[in-house]
Amino acid sequence: MPHSVSLISTIAAGLGLALIFGFFAVRLRLPALVGYLLAGVIIGPFTPGFVADAAIASQLAEIGVMLLMFGVGLHFSLDDLLAVRKIAVPGAVVQMAVATALGMGLAHWWGWNLGGALVFGLSLSVASTVVLLRALESQGIVDSFNGRIAVGWLIVEDLAMVLVLVLLPPLGTWLSGEADADVDVLWKTLGFTLLQVGGFVALMLMVGRRFFPWVLWQVQRTGSRELFTLCVVAAAVSIAFGATALFGVSFALGAFFAGMVMRESEFSRRAAEESLPLRDAFAVLFFVSVGMLFDPWVLFERPLQVLAVVGIIIVGKTLAAGLLVMAFRYPLNTALTVSASLAQIGEFSFILVGLGASLGLLPPEGQSLVVAGALISIALNPLFFRAVEPLQQWILARSALARRMEARDEPTAALPVTTDARYLSRHVVLVGYGRVGRRIAAALTANGIPFVVAEKNRETVERLRAKGMPAVSGDASEAEVLIQAHIAEARMLVIATPDTLDVRQMIAIARTLNPPIETVVRTHNEAEAKLLDQENAGKVFLGEQELAQSMIRHVLERAAAAPAQ
16 A cells, blocks of 8 residues: 555545534534634644645645536526626626726735736635535525526636636736736737637537537436446536636636536436535535635734735625626615625635746735635625625615615516506416426416516516516515516416525515415425425425425326236
8 A cells, every 4th residue: 555645634634624623613603614614724734733735635626616616507507697697797897897906906005016916906806606606505596596696797707717817927027017018929818718718618508518418318328326426527527627628718617518518418407416415525625725725824914914805805895796786776685695795705816826926926925815815705705695684674774775776767677558457467476487487487378377477687577578478577575576566466476486585575575465365385495395384375386395296196197097917
């Protein structure tokens, strides 16, 4: 047996200590990831005792990023990405510009050169995909409208960072002030990078969407669970690595598109379930690897600088993102959710400061400050998500401006005056027009039952109206939205959105305005389903339970019809 077992010792120490500290963190009512980060600090090079292999931990964390982004892609279709492009693209660009400017201003005040200030500012502008996804999953809103905006926003940030990482080396000499950069070389580099990214996306959408689901189908036909799991993991890691090696895009982006093309397979749900344990394990190693980069002494040597960095990440980025979302006329809840999503930094920030240091642009203390800001913001991020709902109620109760902005005139917030009368009485109010809502709407249309859609995504409402379908935009947990959908005269309220946090409020508003109304609710959480049943929330459909009942009915019908042998 070889005596060098750094891989085994790193995994054993990382997972073991993460379990111990994560357990105590949860018992103290703190997020478990605080324990994971502390485990990384304990086995890092800046604390006494055992020191794990940081290079191996970093590679293990990259695998975690790949698997996590692959899982997101399995639930995130191209239509979902296009549906939020009008807010995600300009929002991400402007928010990154604001955060970069704040970071550059701070670094310039400290006396850093232009190159160091730019690298520092950019490193504070991009959020961690891993942290965001864990937070969205813990809140159960990955598939919600707010979750899709947050994920789409980060995909745009990832694309921007791919360009930054490619352009930074040729810009290095100019930014350091040592020599003039060749403008032609810069334009050629930018054009080649865009061509690489465009080629990868086109290849995945035109070829990958057909080829990889076919491969998954062939593996499924073998009946081997091990081969199926292996196929899923191999696809995630291999496509991510190939995207980086051949097209120069990030591991995270490559894995995300791998998941998107695999989503075309009918076995995509099983693929997500099979890869879940590995995603969780490697995500823990990601947080451990972040903790290993942290030098605790920076908190004592540069406390004011650390506080300023954390302020930009948590306050500057949060305010910029929230105001941008509100400026695009989205609800306050959406603005607060997106703001909480971006109030942290992570993997791309570490890559960027490492590259900046290797190019001689970033001062030695730059990496320590960025890592300190990342560690503190990641530890605090789950608390921000928990504060979204209470903060929304607090703001609306105390700010007349916020109430006016919530109630401001929006063309899609009310039904057109030309809406047919049959959609205004004895109709169905359908909340959510996602994968489930679309099928319900199609069935209602086929049976001639009038309905009105209430949907948060304004672009979706505009498309529905263009097709002649009555729809209103807004959050159905607010009375104004349900009133505009004429809930007082409706015969039924159908809640088809996966965002179950506001279900009780929707039902309460509907029954206040229309006491005899019948309600139908969708949920994937068994505990939530039981609680809704106890509260007499109407007919509750639990995803797995309804699937099992449908299969039972089919089996019994076929078994009864089969001739006796």
